[in-house]
Amino acid sequence: MNAEIIGIGSELLLGQIANTDAQFLSQQLSLLGIDVYWHTTVGDNRLRILEALHQASRRSDIIITTGGLGPTLDDISKETVTEFLKLDLIIHKPSLTRIEDYFRSLGRTMTENNAKQALFPREAIVLQNDNGTAPGMIIERDNKIYIVLPGPPAELQPMFINYVSPYLAGISGDGIFSKVLRVFGIGESAVEELIKDLLLKQGNPTIAPLAGAGEVKLRITAKASTLQEAASLIQPVQTEIETRLGNAIYGYDEDSMEDVVLNMLRVKGLRLALAESCTGGRISDLITNVPGASDVFLESCTTYSNEAKIARLGVSPGTLRKYGAVSIQTAREMAEGIRKTSGADIGCAVTGIAGPGGATDQKPVGLVFMAISDSKGTEVKEFRLGGDRLRIKQGSAMRLLNWLRLFLLERAAE
Amino acid sequence: MNAEIIGIGSELLLGQIANTDAQFLSQQLSLLGIDVYWHTTVGDNRLRILEALHQASRRSDIIITTGGLGPTLDDISKETVTEFLKLDLIIHKPSLTRIEDYFRSLGRTMTENNAKQALFPREAIVLQNDNGTAPGMIIERDNKIYIVLPGPPAELQPMFINYVSPYLAGISGDGIFSKVLRVFGIGESAVEELIKDLLLKQGNPTIAPLAGAGEVKLRITAKASTLQEAASLIQPVQTEIETRLGNAIYGYDEDSMEDVVLNMLRVKGLRLALAESCTGGRISDLITNVPGASDVFLESCTTYSNEAKIARLGVSPGTLRKYGAVSIQTAREMAEGIRKTSGADIGCAVTGIAGPGGATDQKPVGLVFMAISDSKGTEVKEFRLGGDRLRIKQGSAMRLLNWLRLFLLERAAE
Numbered sequence: 001m002n003a004e005i006i007g008i009g010s011e012l013l014l015g016q017i018a019n020t021d022a023q024f025l026s027q028q029l030s031l032l033g034i035d036v037y038w039h040t041t042v043g044d045n046r047l048r049i050l051e052a053l054h055q056a057s058r059r060s061d062i063i064i065t066t067g068g069l070g071p072t073l074d075d076i077s078k079e080t081v082t083e084f085l086k087l088d089l090i091i092h093k094p095s096l097t098r099i100e101d102y103f104r105s106l107g108r109t110m111t112e113n114n115a116k117q118a119l120f121p122r123e124a125i126v127l128q129n130d131n132g133t134a135p136g137m138i139i140e141r142d143n144k145i146y147i148v149l150p151g152p153p154a155e156l157q158p159m160f161i162n163y164v165s166p167y168l169a170g171i172s173g174d175g176i177f178s179k180v181l182r183v184f185g186i187g188e189s190a191v192e193e194l195i196k197d198l199l200l201k202q203g204n205p206t207i208a209p210l211a212g213a214g215e216v217k218l219r220i221t222a223k224a225s226t227l228q229e230a231a232s233l234i235q236p237v238q239t240e241i242e243t244r245l246g247n248a249i250y251g252y253d254e255d256s257m258e259d260v261v262l263n264m265l266r267v268k269g270l271r272l273a274l275a276e277s278c279t280g281g282r283i284s285d286l287i288t289n290v291p292g293a294s295d296v297f298l299e300s301c302t303t304y305s306n307e308a309k310i311a312r313l314g315v316s317p318g319t320l321r322k323y324g325a326v327s328i329q330t331a332r333e334m335a336e337g338i339r340k341t342s343g344a345d346i347g348c349a350v351t352g353i354a355g356p357g358g359a360t361d362q363k364p365v366g367l368v369f370m371a372i373s374d375s376k377g378t379e380v381k382e383f384r385l386g387g388d389r390l391r392i393k394q395g396s397a398m399r400l401l402n403w404l405r406l407f408l409l410e411r412a413a414e
Numbered sequence: 415m416n417a418e419i420i421g422i423g424s425e426l427l428l429g430q431i432a433n434t435d436a437q438f439l440s441q442q443l444s445l446l447g448i449d450v451y452w453h454t455t456v457g458d459n460r461l462r463i464l465e466a467l468h469q470a471s472r473r474s475d476i477i478i479t480t481g482g483l484g485p486t487l488d489d490i491s492k493e494t495v496t497e498f499l500k501l502d503l504i505i506h507k508p509s510l511t512r513i514e515d516y517f518r519s520l521g522r523t524m525t526e527n528n529a530k531q532a533l534f535p536r537e538a539i540v541l542q543n544d545n546g547t548a549p550g551m552i553i554e555r556d557n558k559i560y561i562v563l564p565g566p567p568a569e570l571q572p573m574f575i576n577y578v579s580p581y582l583a584g585i586s587g588d589g590i591f592s593k594v595l596r597v598f599g600i601g602e603s604a605v606e607e608l609i610k611d612l613l614l615k616q617g618n619p620t621i622a623p624l625a626g627a628g629e630v631k632l633r634i635t636a637k638a639s640t641l642q643e644a645a646s647l648i649q650p651v652q653t654e655i656e657t658r659l660g661n662a663i664y665g666y667d668e669d670s671m672e673d674v675v676l677n678m679l680r681v682k683g684l685r686l687a688l689a690e691s692c693t694g695g696r697i698s699d700l701i702t703n704v705p706g707a708s709d710v711f712l713e714s715c716t717t718y719s720n721e722a723k724i725a726r727l728g729v730s731p732g733t734l735r736k737y738g739a740v741s742i743q744t745a746r747e748m749a750e751g752i753r754k755t756s757g758a759d760i761g762c763a764v765t766g767i768a769g770p771g772g773a774t775d776q777k778p779v780g781l782v783f784m785a786i787s788d789s790k791g792t793e794v795k796e797f798r799l800g801g802d803r804l805r806i807k808q809g810s811a812m813r814l815l816n817w818l819r820l821f822l823l824e825r826a827a828e
Contacts, residue, residue, distance in 0.1 A: 011624050013450045015440030016633075018432045022455070026429030036427045037462060041436070041453035048451060055469070071603040072623065073613070105780075107798055111603045131801055152626060154805065210430070274716075280702025281695030284716045288694025291770050291803055299722035301715055302688075302698045308713035308756065312726070342722065356705050389705055 001171075003034050004060035006052045007041040008077045009067040009151055021066040021149075021156055028160055031178065032168050033223075034062065044068055049080040057084075057144055062168070067151030069134035071113040078119070078137070081148050085141050087121035095126055095135045102133055127163045131155045138167060145171075177230035178205075178221035179238055182251045184214070184402045191216045194244050198237065205233050207241075214398050250405060257401045258286045264408045265296040265346075273342035274300035275313050275334040277325065278352035278368060282397045298342050303334070313337030326351050328369050328380050335371035336378055347373045350400050352383075354392045368396045372407050379407070415585075417448050418474035420466045421455040422491045423481040423565055435480040435563075435570055442574055446582050447637060448476065458482055463494040471498075471558055476582070481565030483548035485527040492533070492551070495562050499555050501535035509540055509549045516547055541577045545569045552581060559585075591644035592619075592635040593652060596665045598628070598816045605630045608658050612651065619647050621655075628812050664819060671815045672700045678822045679710040679760075687756035688714035689727050689748040691739065692766035692782060696811045712758050717748070727751030740765050742783050742794050749785035750792055761787045764814050766797075768806045782810045786821050793821070 005022045012019055022039045029036050038060065042048040049068075056063045068077030082089055096118035103110040117134045120126050127136035132155040139146045147164060149156050183191055188211035192199065195218075199207055205222035220237050224230035242249060251260045265272055274283055284300035287293050301312045306325055309315040314337040315330055323329040331349050339347025352368030359365045366385040371378055381403065385395045419436045426433050436453045443450050452474065456462040463482075470477045482491030496503055510532035517524040531548045534540050541550035546569040553560045561578060563570050597605055602625035606613065609632075613621055619636035634651050638644035656663060665674045679686055688697055698714035701707050715726045720739055723729040728751040729744055737743040745763050753761025766782030773779045780799040785792055795817065799809045 007453070010622065012437075012453065013440055014444050014633075015437045015442075015450075016624065017626075018434050018437040019453070020432050023426075023429045023432040026427055028429075030428050036429075037457065037459075039421070039426065039433070039453070039455035043451065045451075070625065072606050074622075102800065105798060105800060108601075111601075111607060113603050113606070131805070154801070276695075279699075280707070281690075281698030281714055281716065282702075284695030285693075285699045285807075288696075288716070288718065288768075289804060289807070293694070294718050294772075298719045299715065299717050299726065300695055301713065301726070302695065302702070303713050304702065304708055305712045311755070312713065312715070341725070354702075358708075390703060393699075393703070 001034050001061045003029050003036050003062035003064060004038040004040065004056040005036065006049075006056060006063065006065045007039065007067060008044060008049060008065055009041075010043040010074075012041050012067075013043050020153060021151060024153065024157055025064060025066070025160065028165060029168075032165065034168065044074045044076055046076060046080055046083075049077065050084055053081065053084045057142075060144075062145045062147065064147040064149065066149050066156060069117065069136070069148070069150045071111070071117055071133070073113075078148055081139075081146055082121050085121070085139060085146065087123055087139070089119040089121060091115075092118050092120040092124075092126050092135070095120070095128075098128070098135075099133045125167070127159050129155055130158055130162070136164075138164070177224060177227055177234070178219050179234050180253050181218040181220070181238065181241060181245070181249050182255060183216040183218065183245060183248050184250050184257065184398065186216065186245070186248045187211075188216050191218070191245070191248075195241055198240065205230075205237055207237065214395055247406060247409060250402065256286075256290075257398060257405070258290050261401050261405050261408070262287060262290050262293060262296060264405065266292075268408065268412070270345040270408075271296055271298050271343075272346050272348070273298045273338045273344035275309075275338035275347065275349040276300055276302045277304060277309070277334070277350060278354040279350045279393050279396050279400070280304070280354075282393050283348075283350065283400055286397055286401070298344050301338060309334060313341065324363070326353055326363055326367060326369065328382065331369035331371040332373075332378050332380050335373035335380075339373045345374060346404075348400055348404060349373075350396050352385075352392070352396060354389045354396075356389060366392055368392070368399075370396070370400050370403060372404060374411070376411075415448050415475045417443050417450050417476035417478060418452040418454065418470040419450065420463075420470060420477065420479045421453065421481060422458060422463060422479055423455075424457040424488075426455050426481075427457050434567060435565060438567065438571055439478060439480070439574065442579060443476075443582075446579065448582065458488045458490060460490055460494055460497075463491065464498055467495065467498045471556075474558075476559045476561065478561040478563065480563050480570060483531065483550070483562070483564045485525070485531055485547070487527075492562055495553075495560055496535050499535070499553060499560065501537055501553070503533040503535060505529075506532050506534040506538075506540050506549075509534070509542075512542070512549075513547050539581070541573055543569055544572055544576070550578075552578070591638060591641055591648070592633050593648050594667050595632040595634070595652065595655060595659070595663050596669060597630040597632065597659060597662050598664050598671065598812065600630065600659070600662050601625075602630050605632070605659070605662075609655055612654065619644075619651055621651065628809055661820060661823060664816065670700075670704075671812060671819070672704050675815050675819050675822075676701065676704050676707060676710060678819065682822065682826070684759040684822075685710050685712050685757075686760050686762070687712045687752045687758035689723075689752035689761065689763040690714055690716045691718060691723070691748070691764060692768040693764045693807050693810050693814070694718070694768075696807050697762075697764065697814055700811055700815070712756050715752060723748060727755065738777070740767055740777055740781060740783065742796065745783035745785040746787075746792050746794050749787035749794075753787045759788060760818070762814055762818060763787075764810050766799075766806070766810060768803045768810075770803060780806055782806070782813075784810070784814050784817060786818060788825070790825075 124137035134150045136149045222230040222233040281302040303309040315333040334349035355365035368383045538551040550563045636644040636647040695716040717723040729747040748763035769779030782797045
């Protein structure tokens with residue numbers, strides 16, 4: 001089976017956004033063993049949408065449209081697909097109720113034009129939108145499958161995963177299964193060197209390194225008819241890679257670094273507090289993205305000013321005067337200070353120069369000091385990061401979390 | 415004139431990368447006043463590339479391909495475009511010399527397969543690649559323009575800007591200029607209701623609403639031959655929309671909410687401190703993304719535990735017992751507490767239920783209280799947000815920043 005993705009939206013043709021929906025759907029369809037041969041993008045224009053549907057229906061088994069399901073006049077995707085299939089739109093009561101409830105929950109009244117989002121052909125399987133007002137739909141017609149999805153990734157992605165993927169898995173045969181090993185602290189080429197022979201002799205499963213966002217992902221992919229069969233193909237390759245990369249593998253599949261670190265803390269019954277300066281709250285933000293973070297995370301002080309470092313953390317004014325806010329000494333006192341004042345088991349601190357201002361000859365942009373303090377003492381490290389302000393903030397946050405992970409592994413081994 | 419972009423590469427169809435080349439080219443073409451009606455993506459497959467060229471040549475004036483110019487066997491874009499146009503490939507000497515020089519400069523010998531990158535039809539304008547080995551080309555044929563570009567953005571972008579854009583500017587007339595108004599706090603359909611008559615009678619300039627990430631952008635676009643002429647077309651429409659939407663317009667073009675708020679604080683000489691609970695440090699993270707935030711931002715306490723709320727902010731244990739951490743009363747004491755303990759002019763606080771756990775019948779997921787405190791007193795608000803944990807965190811952060819913006823506007827008016 002093969003699929004074609006039709007992106008609908010003038011914002012795509014104006015280059016205001018990249019077509020990340022096509023990327024996401026392509027990845028997901030590949031996991032389902034469905035080939036994608038075409039992406040097409042058109043504006044919110046009836047004639048061109050019809051032309052794209054005509055093209056796609058000649059050459060593809062599954063036709064997926066994204067975007068153009070909003071409440072406004074220029075959103076015409078659903079209407080045009082329905083016209084193309086020569087079907088009629090009628091009110092879909094459950095959807096209308098959901099939309100009304102959605103507005104009520106926000107304390108707002110539904111405007112008239114939102115009602116059009118509840119119109120569907122009788123023949124459609126309506127796909128509930130758990131993150132917005134526009135439902136999607138699936139229509140089977142003339143041996144083709146038409147799938148109409150909303151454009152915003154926050155709506156499209158859960159709708160695909162929760163409703164479309166199970167539907168397609170039911171009608172597709174052989175599947176592709178994969179396991180992702182997530183690696184931090186070693187660059188892509190170094191990872192490749194370590195597993196070069198495995199990469200050269202790969203067959204089924206395949207091994208694909210993919211670098212991005214400061215980490216390397218190794219995707220091991222097996223073609224098999226069952227998950228069990230795939231797992232038995234993947235396992236020996238995975239074990240061999242784990243032996244070679246060791247602790248640099250921090251997680252699997254959708255694990256994030258913050259998931260992994262919070263889980264380790266939870267298992268050990270340790271409570272964490274943070275003192276952030278150059279990261280500006282980003283580490284705390286990442287940690288609190290994990291549901292249930294409050295089990296182990298007590299607090300974070302983003303002490304941007306020197307006064308806050310002194311008042312909140314007890315950093316000595318003398319240390320700040322003598323060594324500066326960006327120094328090994330200040331990082332140490334911040335970590336010890338947050339641990340003592342919060343009552344946490346572990347205190348971590350980050351102070352550095354995120355730029356673009358604030359650098360000196362001795363302290364360039366990207367110089368960052370970090371410290372981890374627990375009942376056994378305090379460790380301090382110096383890092384040098386590249387990139388702009390946002391990359392330095394994010395890179396520092398990830399390095400602190402990764403160091404904390406290794407620190408917890410070491411403590412456990414002691 | 416209109417253009418179609420044909421992305422060529424199996425990595426696009428597998429979702430390994432997003433088609434950012436199409437986004438970049440669309441932006442650039444729009445600046446040149448060239449409409450883009452279609453994006454098409456196919457793999458490195460001769461028959462499908464030919465079909466895409468056939469489609470495009472029927473409906474578009476300018477056909478741009480990206481990708482598939484590498485030295486390996488599966489790179490066939492140039493060969494297939496040449497076949498489609500019934501032309502022959504011969505060695506282009508200057509390109510061959512450049513490729514040989516490129517390898518020499520790296521201290522490597524050119525491999526045989528790189529020579530194919532120097533093959534071009536006699537009819538082509540060859541586009542020098544200043545950042546790699548694969549030149550591009552332009553061919554004018556049957557009143558159509560075919561432009562063949564390399565895939566890597568680092569090669570494509572300078573090649574387009576330095577060589578293709580001047581070529582197209584020479585043959586195109588008008589340019590497109592636009593102004594974006596950024597709106598927060600009113601939904602897309604409500605915005606549309608307010609300017610419905612303007613949307614219905616639009617011509618030049620056009621007005622395009624675009625919703626996403628919790629805000630609505632209104633892009634006003636004018637076709638004109640000079641920037642001055644465009645500005646004089648845009649200005650009256652902009653003024654009319656500003657009159658109708660008032661304070662809901664928070665910024666223009668690339669302004670972010672945090673940019674706008676920090677600028678207001680800087681202009682007024684006010685210093686800010688934050689007390690965050692359910693946002694977990696996100697507001698602080700957003701604010702410190704802005705270079706120079708330290709001018710006005712003192713600190714943020716992410717007080718996740720009740721103990722931290724008491725110790726850092728002086729929230730009364732009685733308040734927490736009686737009303738709970740997620741309450742009007744706690745929000746108020748948090749804002750007043752952070753203002754007093756930090757010495758800031760303005761203290762803001764957010765406390766709520768980000769979910770998925772922690773909800774009760776009285777306090778559902780998405781219930782959020784916020785407070786702003788200054789020397790004149792403290793204001794408190796209740797919000798109800800939808801979506802998952804991340805949306806509630808981000809939505810709360812944006813609402814707090816927007817409220818602070820409106821608060822500062824009001825104070826200025828008093």
